[in-house]
Amino acid sequence: MNFNTCLLHGNEAEHYPDGATLVPVSQSNAFLCETIEELERVFSHKKAGYAYSRIGNPTVAAFEQKISRLEGGIGAVATSSGMAAVSHTLLSLLTPGDEIIASGCLYGGTIGLLDDLDKLGIHTRFVPRLDPDTIQASVSERTRCVFGEVIANPALHVMDIRAAAQAAHAAGLPLIVDSTTATPFLCRPLSLGADLVIHSTSKYISGSGNAISGVVVDGGTFPWDSVRFPALRGFEHAGRLAFLLRLRTDIHENLGGCLSPMNAYLGILGLETLGLRMERICDNAARLARELQKARVDVNYPALDGNPEKDLCAAQFRGLGGGILTFRAGSAERARAVINRLHCACIASNIGDVRTLVLLPSTTIFSKNTDRQKADAGVFEDTVRVSVGIEDAEDLIDDFLTALASAG
Ligand SMILES: *Cc1c(COP(=O)(O)O)cnc(C)c1O
Numbered sequence: 001m002n003f004n005t006c007l008l009h010g011n012e013a014e015h016y017p018d019g020a021t022l023v024p025v026s027q028s029n030a031f032l033c034e035t036i037e038e039l040e041r042v043f044s045h046k047k048a049g050y051a052y053s054r055i056g057n058p059t060v061a062a063f064e065q066k067i068s069r070l071e072g073g074i075g076a077v078a079t080s081s082g083m084a085a086v087s088h089t090l091l092s093l094l095t096p097g098d099e100i101i102a103s104g105c106l107y108g109g110t111i112g113l114l115d116d117l118d119k120l121g122i123h124t125r126f127v128p129r130l131d132p133d134t135i136q137a138s139v140s141e142r143t144r145c146v147f148g149e150v151i152a153n154p155a156l157h158v159m160d161i162r163a164a165a166q167a168a169h170a171a172g173l174p175l176i177v178d179s180t181t182a183t184p185f186l187c188r189p190l191s192l193g194a195d196l197v198i199h200s201t202s203k204y205i206s207g208s209g210n211a212i213s214g215v216v217v218d219g220g221t222f223p224w225d226s227v228r229f230p231a232l233r234g235f236e237h238a239g240r241l242a243f244l245l246r247l248r249t250d251i252h253e254n255l256g257g258c259l260s261p262m263n264a265y266l267g268i269l270g271l272e273t274l275g276l277r278m279e280r281i282c283d284n285a286a287r288l289a290r291e292l293q294k295a296r297v298d299v300n301y302p303a304l305d306g307n308p309e310k311d312l313c314a315a316q317f318r319g320l321g322g323g324i325l326t327f328r329a330g331s332a333e334r335a336r337a338v339i340n341r342l343h344c345a346c347i348a349s350n351i352g353d354v355r356t357l358v359l360l361p362s363t364t365i366f367s368k369n370t371d372r373q374k375a376d377a378g379v380f381e382d383t384v385r386v387s388v389g390i391e392d393a394e395d396l397i398d399d400f401l402t403a404l405a406s407a408g
Pocket residue numbers: 081082083084107109110149153178180181200201202203212213214351
């Protein structure tokens with residue numbers, strides 16, 4: 001099945017009550033059992049079923065299965081936010097003294113989380129870009145994983161997933177990728193060698209900016225072992241499911257970052273139109289980037305002519321460049337003037353919405369980061385980030401060109 005068909009059909013396991021075409025929202029904390037023995041079996045995971053919605057919920061499970069299938073994984077755990085997906089993943093694998101190799105171009109919240117982990121004794125070695133050379137040069141005896149974003153938000157560097165995975169595997173390390181900005185429409189990282197793929201499904205997957213949510217999918221290919229990863233002790237019997245089981249039955253259950261059934265439902269609803277929206281979003285972003293380039297604006301869009309990432313977009317994303325572009329306005333003052341003159345694009349801190357959203361990263365999503373962290377992430381005081389929506393491209397182009405012209 002091709003992408004859009006797969007989003008709608010092909011899961012024989014989906015039989016909903018009364019023939020409903022959509023999964024019901026199981027907005028219930030607890031689930032009844034016939035006998036106490038049955039509840040005991042569900043609790044000890046000896047019988048499939050649900051006991052309590054922090055631990056498992058049918059609507060959330062349907063969302064997990066859909067994303068896992070789409071990414072080609074062996075299973076998924078959905079979380080209350082993208083940050084919960086990242087933090088639960090790292091906390092399931094790592095123990096004090098362990099090291100992470102990560103790209104310095106990361107979402108601001110993830111950089112903050114890695115700072116938090118540092119206080120728990122889990123140290124990150126940042127590299128300018130994840131590639132075989134920087135990975136090899138940073139590996140130590142204590143390294144336990146390699147982490148990066150497929151398209152860095154907002155630096156817009158593209159990871160060569162195959163090359164990064166080969167280098168990580170050569171050092172015996174799993175490659176964990178945050179694919180929020182790429183979405184399964186641009187690429188399926190597990191098929192290119194990544195071991196775990198994370199999404200903030202708050203963004204393109206929910207699609208209308210209506211539900212904070214996240215997910216982590218395991219590709220089932222990494223040989224988890226409890227010698228290298230003492231956190232996985234007690235899960236050896238699970239074999240290739242060791243990570244997912246540790247995540248689901250320890251960290252996720254105990255930290256409590258569970259996804260609400262309603263938000264899982266909104267994620268499922270969003271997934272159905274992901275292909276349609278991404279096609280339009282990528283087309284709009286490419287057209288807007290080209291027009292800005294023609295108007296001599298210093299624009300960054302991965303698939304644009306002259307951009308160093310263009311070849312990788314061709315090889316890895318069928319030539320697409322995603323939905324985010326940035327441009328430098330010349331000064332912080334002019335950036336503000338341009339943003340405040342936009343009529344069609346909305347000033348808001350989000351990406352992946354159907355509406356075009358703009359902000360100044362330096363003073364908003366990166367306001368808590370150091371100047372060094374900002375520079376590493378490609379955030380300058382005059383950088384404007386645009387998350388392109390599904391409006392008519394002509395209106396967007398007109399909006400930006402008019403604002404730029406009137407801002408002087
Ligand atoms: C938004 C985002 C996150 C965090 O997701 P939330 O759902 O807001 O917690 C993580 N990574 C990337 C790339 C993001 O854009």
